[in-house]
Amino acid sequence: MPNNLMQQPLAAASAAAPNWLAAAHAEARERWQAASLPTRKTEQWKYTDVSAIDREFVPGRAVSVDAAALDARVPDCGGARLVFVNGHYDPALSSSDPAAGLHVARFADADESQATLIQAHLGSVVGMDRHLFATLNSAALSDGVFLQVDAGATVHAPVQVIWLTTAQTEAFAVNQRLLVLAGDNSAASVVETFVSFEGEAASFTNGVSEFVLQRGATLNHYRLQLETGSALHIGGVHAHLDRDATFNSFHLGMGSDLKRIDIVIEHAGEGAHAEVNGLYLPRGREHIDYHTCMEHAVPRCTSSETFRGVIADAASAVFNGRIHIHPQAQKTSAILHNRNLLTSAEAQINTKPELEIYADDVQCAHGATVAQLDELSVHYLRSRGISRDEAQVLLSFGFVNELVNAVRSEALREFLRHLLAARFSRDGAALTQEADA
Amino acid sequence: MLVIENLHARIGDEDILKGLSLTVKPGEVHAIMGPNGSGKSTLGHVLSGRPGYEVTAGTITYNGEDVLALETEERARQGIFLAFQYPVEIPGVSNMEFLKASVDILREHRGEEALDAVTFMKRAREACTLANLDHSFLKRGVNEGFSGGEKKRNELLQMMLLEPSLAILDETDSGLDIDALQVVAEGVNNMRNDTRSFVLVTHYQRLLNFIKPDYVHVLADGRIVRSGDASLALHLEEHGYAWLDDEVA
Numbered sequence: 300m301p302n303n304l305m306q307q308p309l310a311a312a313s314a315a316a317p318n319w320l321a322a323a324h325a326e327a328r329e330r331w332q333a334a335s336l337p338t339r340k341t342e343q344w345k346y347t348d349v350s351a352i353d354r355e356f357v358p359g360r361a362v363s364v365d366a367a368a369l370d371a372r373v374p375d376c377g378g379a380r381l382v383f384v385n386g387h388y389d390p391a392l393s394s395s396d397p398a399a400g401l402h403v404a405r406f407a408d409a410d411e412s413q414a415t416l417i418q419a420h421l422g423s424v425v426g427m428d429r430h431l432f433a434t435l436n437s438a439a440l441s442d443g444v445f446l447q448v449d450a451g452a453t454v455h456a457p458v459q460v461i462w463l464t465t466a467q468t469e470a471f472a473v474n475q476r477l478l479v480l481a482g483d484n485s486a487a488s489v490v491e492t493f494v495s496f497e498g499e500a501a502s503f504t505n506g507v508s509e510f511v512l513q514r515g516a517t518l519n520h521y522r523l524q525l526e527t528g529s530a531l532h533i534g535g536v537h538a539h540l541d542r543d544a545t546f547n548s549f550h551l552g553m554g555s556d557l558k559r560i561d562i563v564i565e566h567a568g569e570g571a572h573a574e575v576n577g578l579y580l581p582r583g584r585e586h587i588d589y590h591t592c593m594e595h596a597v598p599r600c601t602s603s604e605t606f607r608g609v610i611a612d613a614a615s616a617v618f619n620g621r622i623h624i625h626p627q628a629q630k631t632s633a634i635l636h637n638r639n640l641l642t643s644a645e646a647q648i649n650t651k652p653e654l655e656i657y658a659d660d661v662q663c664a665h666g667a668t669v670a671q672l673d674e675l676s677v678h679y680l681r682s683r684g685i686s687r688d689e690a691q692v693l694l695s696f697g698f699v700n701e702l703v704n705a706v707r708s709e710a711l712r713e714f715l716r717h718l719l720a721a722r723f724s725r726d727g728a729a730l731t732q733e734a735d736a
Numbered sequence: 737m738l739v740i741e742n743l744h745a746r747i748g749d750e751d752i753l754k755g756l757s758l759t760v761k762p763g764e765v766h767a768i769m770g771p772n773g774s775g776k777s778t779l780g781h782v783l784s785g786r787p788g789y790e791v792t793a794g795t796i797t798y799n800g801e802d803v804l805a806l807e808t809e810e811r812a813r814q815g816i817f818l819a820f821q822y823p824v825e826i827p828g829v830s831n832m833e834f835l836k837a838s839v840d841i842l843r844e845h846r847g848e849e850a851l852d853a854v855t856f857m858k859r860a861r862e863a864c865t866l867a868n869l870d871h872s873f874l875k876r877g878v879n880e881g882f883s884g885g886e887k888k889r890n891e892l893l894q895m896m897l898l899e900p901s902l903a904i905l906d907e908t909d910s911g912l913d914i915d916a917l918q919v920v921a922e923g924v925n926n927m928r929n930d931t932r933s934f935v936l937v938t939h940y941q942r943l944l945n946f947i948k949p950d951y952v953h954v955l956a957d958g959r960i961v962r963s964g965d966a967s968l969a970l971h972l973e974e975h976g977y978a979w980l981d982d983e984v985a
């Protein structure tokens with residue numbers, strides 16, 4: 300066992316979990332006992348120090364939260380909303396939306412047929428052997444969200460799942476789990492938002508989201524990592540794409556001392572397509588690490604991936620983009636772009652494309668760049684009266700704008716514009732709207 | 737009033753300006769002509785405080801203030817505007833955002849009320865029309881993918897919105913078609929008044945048919961070697977710069 304860090308949360312989870320999870324628990328615990336925490340010598344963790352979580356955590360406690368304070372921090376997309384506070388489902392903050400073809404259940408109160416479906420798919424997407432923290436997640440599982448979209452159904456309003464962490468006196472752990480089962484030719488959207496209220500004690504959210512996209516399914520997924528301060532997060536997004544399925548996944552990382560997200564997409568049926576875009580914007584002494592992996596296991600699939608980072612102050616970021624094209628995956632098209640803007644001399648980025656291509660008839664384009672602020676651009680802006688600080692803001696905003704504009708959901712686009720305007724401290728959002736008028 | 741006295745400036749260890757003096761009074765239009773590489777753009781860069789240019793001697797004052805002691809943005813806030821010979825492309829930052837940020841700060845500095853978004857949009861669209869740029873240019877990235885002529889007209893657009901008291905136009909007429917040249921000339925002429933001054937850097941007498949200058953100067957080898965009225969430009973057009981060499985030497 301890595302250490303005692305999760306003893307109490309694991310015990311609490313055992314007590315709270317539904318019976319049918321017992322088998323999954325036992326297996327995951329066995330693995331976890333045998334594992335050790337990654338160090339800087341572990342290849343996948345070379346640039347991310349996890350010593351901040353090498354401590355004891357207590358389970359998260361349910362506390363009551365002011366709805367308005369939460370609403371001010373999260374997008375409003377209409378549709379069903381599930382809110383968890385310190386890992387506990389909060390019915391008062393949640394709302395349902397009886398959309399045809401959509402079934403939302405929590406593991407804790409799943410009916411028999413749902414429990415059967417969950418058991419059939421849970422853990423089928425994430426490779427436990429390769430993801431230690433997913434193992435921990437399964438070992439500590441007591442509740443989670445199950446979304447099922449019926450075959451052929453189109454659900455317009457995005458389902459929102461919000462995980463809020465808020466003040467507790469001792470450092471606490473939260474176990475987040477999502478399972479999405481998108482039926483044949485269905486279409487739906489899911490927004491995962493992680494947010495924290497400033498507290499003195501550290502929190503550690505360990506998240507796993509699994510997406511099963513059956514034939515021809517389309518799923519738009521958004522994952523916003525907005526936790527601040529000592530709200531730490533290690534999470535994984537794992538998707539399995541069957542024939543002709545499309546997974547569009549947007550990521551935003553900002554705000555806290557440690558964030559590590561693994562995104563693994565498995566193209567398992569011909570004609571599957573994944574588009575993954577992301578922004579990471581650490582500042583101060585924050586650290587954000589995105590590890591992505593496109594597994595192309597069958598022919599004629601496509602993937603397109605663009606990540607951009609603006610790294611300010613003494614912050615650091617890691618981007619590791621792996622593309623794995625198996626020998627039989629002929630006619631694959633895989634594109635990966637990563638661009639980074641360092642706005643201070645102390646800012647750091649480690650970016651690495653990792654290509655493993657074993658098929659010969661494929662198209663694969665990749666590139667990673669790291670740039671400083673362009674002095675001539677800064678001068679041009681200043682020559683129009685704009686201060687150096689404001690110029691930096693404009694140029695940083697400009698750098699990420701393209702990806703924000705590409706976000707499919709209008710409500711989310713607006714939310715992001717305002718969020719980033721505030722992050723870059725200006726009021727550009729209203730203006731862009733005006734220009735569209 | 738702009739007063740430049742005995743200005744010496746260098747890039748790296750290359751001396752470019754070598755004792756340039758020039759006085760521009762409120763309401764005046766000065767044209768500066770001169771051979772390639774003589775230092776015309778360098779003068780503009782030094783006035784705007786561009787990094788890499790070192791002033792080794794001389795002074796520049798504007799309305800009595802020591803320009804060289806001011807940051808680039810402070811010079812702009814004092815009313816100095818430079819239309820760049822080579823405007824800079826800034827992808828991702830919309831022209832609109834850029835113009836709004838600039839207009840906001842300049843108005844604030846002049847003690848004027850902030851423009852609400854609607855009023856600003858209206859003015860920006862009007863300026864676009866005057867600069868003969870489609871309104872869609874407001875949404876595009878600053879100069880991003882603009883043609884040479886469109887970049888020049890975008891500089892004109894900025895000048896019209898920012899309303900400087902001193903505008904230096906560095907070859908804003910170069911690379912323009914005949915109609916666009918008229919647009920630039922009209923833009924300048926509409927803005928001319930008793931207090932606003934212009935310095936037009938140009939290679940072509942043609943522009944001066946449309947904008948009648950009060951003075952024409954020849955800048956050669958880092959100095960003003962000749963000054964006169966509009967007729968000097970006609971003389972240059974006919975005889976080139978060679979005849980000046982004999983006189984300077």
Ligand SMILES: Nc1ncnc2c1ncn2[C@@H]1O[C@H](COP(=O)(O)OP(=O)(O)OP(=O)(O)O)[C@@H](O)[C@H]1O
Binds near residue numbers: 770
């Ligand atoms: N970075 C640099 N290092 C060295 N010399 C430079 C540098 N930048 C410009 N120069 C030189 O300074 C001189 C003056 O250039 P400037 O751009 O001011 O000329 P100009 O009069 O504007 O010419 P043009 O009519 O071609 O625009 C030129 O000889 C040019 O090569």
Ligand SMILES: [Mg+2]
Binds near residue numbers: 821906
């Ligand atoms: Mg020049």
